[in-house]
Amino acid sequence: MLRIDGRRNDEIRNIKITRNFTKYAQGSVLIEVGNTKVICTAFVDESVPPFIKGTGEGWISAEYSMLPSATATRKRRDVNNGKVDGRSQEIQRLIGRAVRSVVNLSLLGERTIWIDCDVIQADGGTRTASITGAFVAIADALFTLVKNGEIKSMPMNSMMSAVSVGIVNGEVLLDICYDEDSNAEVDTNVVMNNKGEFIELQGTGEERPFTKDEFSKIIEYAEKGNRELMRIQRDILGEVADSIIGCEYEREAVIATGNTHKLKEIRDMVADLNFDIKSLKDVGLDGIEIIENGKTFEHNAFIKARTIARKTGKIAIGDDSGIEVDALNKRPGVYSARYAGENATDEENRAKMFEELKGIPFEERTARFVCAIAVVFPDGKEMLSRGKVEGKIALEERGENGFGYDCMFIPEGYEHTFGELSSEIKNGLSHRGRSLEEMKLKLKDILEERMI
Structure with a gap:
């Protein structure tokens, strides 16, 4: 089956990650997943929340937002509503949990890394693109701390990415765009590390329940997509990736x-x-x-x-x-x-x-x-x-x-x-x-x- 954009069912969209996209954050990227574009930054703050203070550990917190013009219909800014909307709140918590899962907070020292993910153009998969981009941004930020002698060693223990998988017209599709997402019978988001372990699984039968066989196919596609995303991250990060999982040996x-x-x-x-x-x-x-x-x-x-x-x-x-x-x-x-x-x-x-x-x-x-x-x-x-x-x-x-x-x-x-x-x-x-x-x-x- 050829999809709206000509891809195979098990094919991810074109990915482009641009590092050092902004000037002041210790880590920043523009990640482009098809027509979805997200700016992800990792900013180091030399303080921690009250519940961490005195423990010697650090913290990672995430914020997510979508520019008003990121979608075909202008989205009202949260500041004008007086609070973060429920969807944005759920996504930023997901980003924070995902990133914390691959960082040893005890090696970070008493500092907070703020992950900011700002969607400048949305065409489906904004949360998964944010997680994938946020990993690159925080990897750069942590590597900078190591190079500057502020922490002794790289406090990350694995790579990490996220991808969406949906069922549309009975077909399992990897990395769904907005048109596919809006017609999906089942919608899932899968966060994984390079060890093949699952960090988070979000799955919803939007129009109907889904079977065990369909779920197995969803997981198969998610593993394939995440491996491809992490290979891209590794190529982009170079020595930073080597400091996390070691260099890839010749066989x-x-x-x-x-x-x-x-x-x-x-x-x-x-x-x-x-x-x-x-x-x-x-x-x-x-x-x-x-x-x-x-x-x-x-x-x-x-x-x-x-x-x-x-x-x-x-x-x-x-x-x-x-x-x-x-x-x-x-x-x-x-x-x-x-x-x-x-x-x-x-x-x-x-x-x-x-x-x-x-x-x-x-x-x-x-x-x-x-x-x-x-x-x-x-x-x-x-x-x-x-x-x-x-x-x-x-x-x-x-x-x-x-x-x-x-x-x-x-x-x-x-x-x-x-x-x-x-x-x-x-x-x-x-x-x-x-x-x-x-x-x-x-x-x-x-x-x-x-x-x-």
Whole structure:
């Protein structure tokens, strides 16, 4: 169905946001949504309402008005009526609630930010345009306070926008203009943040009730419209948006290893994230030497990841793994690969462990394989995941499947060593697999919280 202005049912109107539109307010925009135009300003007042005074917190208050000539029929000014009309009062309360939902008032200090939204031309969706524009204005105002050293950090925790969805002639329509609004059977306004959470839902059956299926379609369109609006906000705000939700990362990383098995394992793990894992050779660092002098698996993993992140400017992944034996005070730990000496073989390492455990009964030979994976991002953010599998050290070597200490480690719940178990069972128990699974979940969350 083509609409009055030629749009598809799920298409928002053309959006234009002009920052720094007025001179004196710390944040100001002109937002144009189709033919609707609203001036939104954020003005910082170094005082707070009486009910906030002495708490150390700030406040945000909003006022909304429509110029007399904003509509085809002149609207009488509220000042001539002696009070704000009911519709304007409801809208300005909505704007205030919406903006406060994404600002940590305790970080604002005892100051008030006044949001003023003045409609200079109305063609439907003035309240949603006001909320979307007000977010940009207050983001600019707060960023100014941070730059001037008046507050320590950006007190916003997410992006935020609003869009209308209506049902007209039985059709669900996104971002309705006035002609559609005036004929709507159902009218809704949906305020959301970039995490996909709802801040406010306003829905009214103007001409009739609406069904659950219709409501699901309304929500689907509202999510789509708000994502598009927040992408526009992000592009407009640039570094200000980055200070709120962080910079958007490229979907690629470099793994700090020359081990092709590890490379394939990680590539397979993150394949469904549309994430490209590059080797050191891919980025011209295949000959790099990284000194792993950390005291823990975690420290060594970070040493690798931080080095590669600095060298490439990309997301970097580093890992370290080994075995801890409780009867040996958790040795060999980070020295697992060189337990019997710097260039020791697997056989020499195992022989040394058996010698040191001589006389220790099986019940006291508890141990675990541990893997730590560190991820370091270009902006300095860091992430750590850890996987382990508990077990015991056998009294003798058994099995030829695997390498390192596999033939002497009996995982918890089994009677056979890793060297005797099939690759399928071993991989299902793997400390590396568990650590990779945790890494994947954390990486997914970090990527998605910065995307819109």
